[in-house]
Amino acid sequence: xxxxxxxxxxxxxxKYRQRTVSYLIVVLxxxxxxxAIKTGSISNTIKSLLVPTCxxxxxxxxxxxxxxxxxxxxxxxxxFMAVGAFFGAVASVFFSRFISGDxxxxxxxxxxxxxxxxxxxxxIGIPVLKLQGDYLAIVTLAFCxxxxxxxxxxxxxxxSKGLHFSFITDNTNMDPDGILVIKGAIGxxxxxxxxxxxxGILLILFALFIIxxxxxxxxxxxxxxxxxxxxxxSSVGISVSRYKLLVFVISAVLTGMAGxxxxxxxxxxKASKFDFNLSILILVYVVLGGLGNMTGTIIxxxxxLVIPEALRAFNDYRMIIYSIVLIxxxxxxxxxxxxxxxxxxxxxxxKMFPKRRTE
Amino acid sequence: xxxxSYLISGIRLGSIYAIIALGYTMVxxxxxxxxxxxxxxxxxGAYVAFFALYRAGFPLVAALLASVAVCTILGITIEKxxxxxxxxxxxxxxxxTAIGVSYFLQNAALLLWGSTSKIFPTILDYGFIxxxxxxxxxxYQILITIATCIVIMVCLTLFVNKTRMGxxxxxxxxxxxxxxxxxxxxxSVISLTFAIGSGLAAVASVLLCATYxxxxxxxxxxxxIKAFTAAVLGGIGSIPGAFLGGLLLGIIEVIAKVYIxxxxxxxxxxxxxxxxxxxxxxxxLGRKTSEKV
Numbered sequence: 001x002x003x004x005x006x007x008x009x010x011x012x013x014x015k016y017r018q019r020t021v022s023y024l025i026v027v028l029x030x031x032x033x034x035x036a037i038k039t040g041s042i043s044n045t046i047k048s049l050l051v052p053t054c055x056x057x058x059x060x061x062x063x064x065x066x067x068x069x070x071x072x073x074x075x076x077x078x079x080f081m082a083v084g085a086f087f088g089a090v091a092s093v094f095f096s097r098f099i100s101g102d103x104x105x106x107x108x109x110x111x112x113x114x115x116x117x118x119x120x121x122x123x124i125g126i127p128v129l130k131l132q133g134d135y136l137a138i139v140t141l142a143f144c145x146x147x148x149x150x151x152x153x154x155x156x157x158x159x160s161k162g163l164h165f166s167f168i169t170d171n172t173n174m175d176p177d178g179i180l181v182i183k184g185a186i187g188x189x190x191x192x193x194x195x196x197x198x199x200g201i202l203l204i205l206f207a208l209f210i211i212x213x214x215x216x217x218x219x220x221x222x223x224x225x226x227x228x229x230x231x232x233x234s235s236v237g238i239s240v241s242r243y244k245l246l247v248f249v250i251s252a253v254l255t256g257m258a259g260x261x262x263x264x265x266x267x268x269x270k271a272s273k274f275d276f277n278l279s280i281l282i283l284v285y286v287v288l289g290g291l292g293n294m295t296g297t298i299i300x301x302x303x304x305l306v307i308p309e310a311l312r313a314f315n316d317y318r319m320i321i322y323s324i325v326l327i328x329x330x331x332x333x334x335x336x337x338x339x340x341x342x343x344x345x346x347x348x349x350x351k352m353f354p355k356r357r358t359e
Numbered sequence: 360x361x362x363x364s365y366l367i368s369g370i371r372l373g374s375i376y377a378i379i380a381l382g383y384t385m386v387x388x389x390x391x392x393x394x395x396x397x398x399x400x401x402x403x404g405a406y407v408a409f410f411a412l413y414r415a416g417f418p419l420v421a422a423l424l425a426s427v428a429v430c431t432i433l434g435i436t437i438e439k440x441x442x443x444x445x446x447x448x449x450x451x452x453x454x455x456t457a458i459g460v461s462y463f464l465q466n467a468a469l470l471l472w473g474s475t476s477k478i479f480p481t482i483l484d485y486g487f488i489x490x491x492x493x494x495x496x497x498x499y500q501i502l503i504t505i506a507t508c509i510v511i512m513v514c515l516t517l518f519v520n521k522t523r524m525g526x527x528x529x530x531x532x533x534x535x536x537x538x539x540x541x542x543x544x545x546x547s548v549i550s551l552t553f554a555i556g557s558g559l560a561a562v563a564s565v566l567l568c569a570t571y572x573x574x575x576x577x578x579x580x581x582x583x584i585k586a587f588t589a590a591v592l593g594g595i596g597s598i599p600g601a602f603l604g605g606l607l608l609g610i611i612e613v614i615a616k617v618y619i620x621x622x623x624x625x626x627x628x629x630x631x632x633x634x635x636x637x638x639x640x641x642x643x644l645g646r647k648t649s650e651k652v
Contacts, residue, residue: 073451127633130640134393138591139636141584142629149626168622276584280458287455319466326459327441334448 019212022295023205029302030201037197049305051265054200055081057301058207058258060285061294062251065211067283068292069220070247071227073133076124076140077282079147080117080252082274084259088113089188090156092264093181094163096192106194110203110260117256118249120147125248129241144279151271156182187270188263195265203261207254208294214250223247288329360494365617366610371501373609374508375570378563379586380593380601381515382556388532388596389552392450395457396437398583399464400557404430404564405479405574406472412480419482426561434557435550443546468576479572482565504566511559512602519598528552532596585612588632594645603643607631 011020033050036042059077066074091112095105124143131139157164159178170184182188214220225233226240234240263269289300307325311318332338379401386394407429411422441460445453487496519525530538531548539545567582568574585608593604608628615627635643 067451073454127637131636132640134387134595135591135636135640135642137393138588139633142588142632145584145629146626146633149623149629153622168620276580284455284458287451291451316470320463320470323459323462323466326462327456330448330452330456330459331441331444334445334452336447 015216018293018295019208019216022208022212022298025295025298026201026204026208030198033197045309049309050197051195051200052262053302053305054197054204055195055258055262055265056282056285056305057298058200058203058261059255059282060289060297060301061204061207061211062254062258063282064286064289064292064294064297065215065254066247066251067286069215069223069227070244072244072248073137073283074140074251075137075276075279075283076144076147077255078274078276078278079140079144080120080255081259081262081278082144082147082151082271083117083120084113084256085263085269085274086151086154086182086188086271087116087256088260089190089263089269090158090163090181091260092190092192092194093158093179097158102192102194106199106264109194109264110257113260113263114253114257117259118253120256121249121252122245124252125245129244141276141279144274144276148271148274151182151274152185154182155180155184185270185272187268187272189268190264190266193265193267195261200261203257204298207257210250210254211294219243219246284326288326360491364495364497365613367497367501369610369613370606371504371570371609372613373589373606374505375563375566375605376582376586376589376609377508377602377605378511378559378566379582380590380605381511381598382559382563383587383590384593384595384598384601385528385552386556387590389528390442390549392442392453393457393587394556395454395583396460396464397556397560398579398581398586399461399468400430400433400437400560400579401564401567401582402468402574402576402579403433403464404561405568405578406468406477408561408565408568409477409479409574412482413477423562423565426565427558430557430561430564431554434553434560438550438553443549465576465580472576474576477574479568479574481572482569500569504569507562507566508602508605511562512598515555515598524548524551585628588629591642592632592635594642596646597642597644600642600644607643 010016033042037047059081063074063077066072088109092105092109095108099105099108120143124140127139153168155166155170157174157178157180159174164174164178168184170180174180179189181190215223222233222238223243223246225236225238226243230240259274285301285304286297288304289296289298308318308322311321314321379397382397382400383394386392386397404426408422408426411417411425412419417425437460441456442453445456487498488502489496519528527538527543527548528551530541530543531545535545538548563582564579567578586605589604589608590601591604592608593600593602608631611631612624612628616624619627639645
């Protein structure tokens, strides 16, 4: 019993509180939604949103690692997601020829998608080391457009001899038993939806685990030092470029995994879905959730995906309302006067309900 | 001869990109923000010009002036309502606000004018000029587009380098606080920058619609991204850079479309940007800044 209370105390201590809360929120949300599904009190539209929501959350967490802890703006999340989705789709069809059972195939596909996106991340990471600020943002944006254009012209087929690739036109020349998995502009066709809500939640927990353990380690402190002052960091012997590349690749791997999860949640999907707007959408989730705040990212992503659904009644006006809300939130959260009154209100509350000292 | 005609149509496209890129680059140079709503100002300009020409039956020049007026007012209003309160906020907050404004304009247009594309009436159709014994045909429309871009470039360069207001603009882009101490009204300089940028967006929208005559609520996003790329390619914040970047991007786009592959055009255009930034991290004509401790 004593051990348990001791553990609880440690888990909720200042150092670990943020992590614990983020894990708890995810698990709680899972339990609530699962019971809602079991009792049948959830509509089909919401049900179909569950897997995309999970993958957006993972992609937003990965972006928050990049912006919040490395301080670099990336506008190419959709590109990494696309790489993950397409490579994951091919991998899932490929592996399902040898392995029966959805779960191992999904896991393998997610790993392949993550690795593919990670390699792309390393590739784009080379210019990242030389650029700063807005120039970096535009390179990642350009990268996202390049990936989208290439994937729009990619043809991949699988038959008994293995994988066949072709570009721009369909020259895969497969055996009659072959399946064309990626059909250029028509998109990928995986025939079987492998992703599930449970898999999505597990992926979120995995991403949280990786991110929290990274940022609370020696490397995490080095990364934050690079963000706060590059020159000071390198003067105490931190290799800035190495850490930048490390974070970039980790973020890309997680985003790729999110992409695989997203892609395999549909029986078919197009490359044009992973456009600049998707990158922007994920960026909005991260900024509204708070930079460096993983719990905030999870909550804001969920809310911002739910709000447009809830506004379905105002169909024509919902995107206008969404954009006004976006501007208003930014104006209010940056208004010194409102924030001052908010702080006074908080202090007032603290005075009314003083905390007991635990020491 | 074929190559020459492709080159000229590349320069035409590049001129339009250059005019849009000027809006991005001036706003960036002075307010240090990426104005993502710029592409949507172009879209509004195109709709205004469309209604002025088609519904109200204005002559071309009057339609152009109406479009410029509306866009200028729109630009100043956006700046006053959305960006001015965020002067001291982080650049990311301003970026998200700009994205919000962009969504707002797009969806307002969708609500007001519907998603069906409107066919822009043929304007600037004055026939061809023939060179080399009829081997090379250049339409007057192309010549007008290129000439407009050059006139705008010259006027803007003169304005920024020779006038008092231009001097104030350069001072603000160097150091806002120092400029304020010297008695420059920084807010009005920023408003003026937005006004010029948005007015140029209106000109670009008419030229763009003369080339691609369909008007939709998402008309501005792709030219917006391309022009933004052009601004970065030339060195964001630099006016000649925007001109050079725009022209280069237009030429590369057309040549790549014709000689390499029409499907891969976008990939080639953006690869050029990545390659240029690899060797010149602040763009072709961008200023190098060294970091101080």
